Amino acid sequence: xxxxxxxxxxxxxxxxxxxxxxxxxxxxxxxxxxxxxxxxxxxxxxxxxxxxxxxxxxxxxxxxxxxxxxxxxxxxxxxxxxxxxxxxxxxxxxxxxxxxxxxxxxxxxxxxxxxxxxxxxxxxxxxxxxxxxxxxxxxxxxxxxxxxxxxxxxxxxxxxxxxxxxxxxxxxxxxxxxxxxxxxxxxxxxxxxxxxxxxxxxxxxxxxxxxxxxxxxxxxxxxxxxxxxxxxxxxxxxxxxxxxxxxxxxxx
Numbered sequence: 659x660x661x662x663x664x665x666x667x668x669x670x671x672x673x674x675x676x677x678x679x680x681x682x683x684x685x686x687x688x689x690x691x692x693x694x695x696x697x698x699x700x701x702x703x704x705x706x707x708x709x710x711x712x713x714x715x716x717x718x719x720x721x722x723x724x725x726x727x728x729x730x731x732x733x734x735x736x737x738x739x740x741x742x743x744x745x746x747x748x749x750x751x752x753x754x755x756x757x758x759x760x761x762x763x764x765x766x767x768x769x770x771x772x773x774x775x776x777x778x779x780x781x782x783x784x785x786x787x788x789x790x791x792x793x794x795x796x797x798x799x800x801x802x803x804x805x806x807x808x809x810x811x812x813x814x815x816x817x818x819x820x821x822x823x824x825x826x827x828x829x830x831x832x833x834x835x836x837x838x839x840x841x842x843x844x845x846x847x848x849x850x851x852x853x854x855x856x857x858x859x860x861x862x863x864x865x866x867x868x869x870x871x872x873x874x875x876x877x878x879x880x881x882x883x884x885x886x887x888x889x890x891x892x893x894x895x896x897x898x899x900x901x902x903x904x905x906x907x908x909x910x
Contacts, residue, residue, distance in 0.1 A: 661883065661887035664690070667740040667741070669692075671696075671749050672750035673692075673718065674718065675701060677795065677878045681747055681879045682705070685886065686716050688887070692714070692716045693718070693719070694718050695719045717739075723768060723772035723776065724772060744784070744787045745792075755810050761810075766809075769810075773817055773820065780792075789888045790828075791834075791888075792824060792834040793886050794820070794835075795882070796838040797811070798899065798905050801818070833890070835895070836897045838898070841872040842878060872902075
């Protein structure tokens, strides 16, 4: 299937590793030009080098999405450099789980405001696109109570609410959808860290999934890419759960 992404311009936050990097690679593989950001300059440079060598049209920048001015400047600069924006993917999370006051603040600044500021900065370009698409990355922790209840789960749930509100407000102009991944394992990710640091929690989480494994980043990325694409032209206001049947609640 041709997803009609060739020649489109996409922005991805948190794009140097894990799900974010898989999204950058997936969008670029469909022919989109992709600009991404992440906090670590070294990781950004390595990712750009790898994907450029693979023939993809990508560019990266070191940006902390919790810094509103820096995020807005990056989005504005990308819109100018790329000649517009067709897709934004809000992927960054503080991954702040214990319910300390510091983690509540970090989750609000990074997960929630990072998403809102990205969308608001990109919205003029998205509306001018004619095929503008917003995809936010939530989590199954946003729709059920698990070990990440607290700052992480609360703001992941809020992101779904925010995104579905956008879908109604922007209907007919810009589409907005969210993707809620289940536990996703990748090198350098949180589940690799838990596997070595808290094996009991890792084994308990793994046992909850009837597939017997966790997701791979590329399995989340294909869902994001489809929702971002013009082929999904009548899909808006949806929260797509990609969890291998991990969650048991019925999503009506």
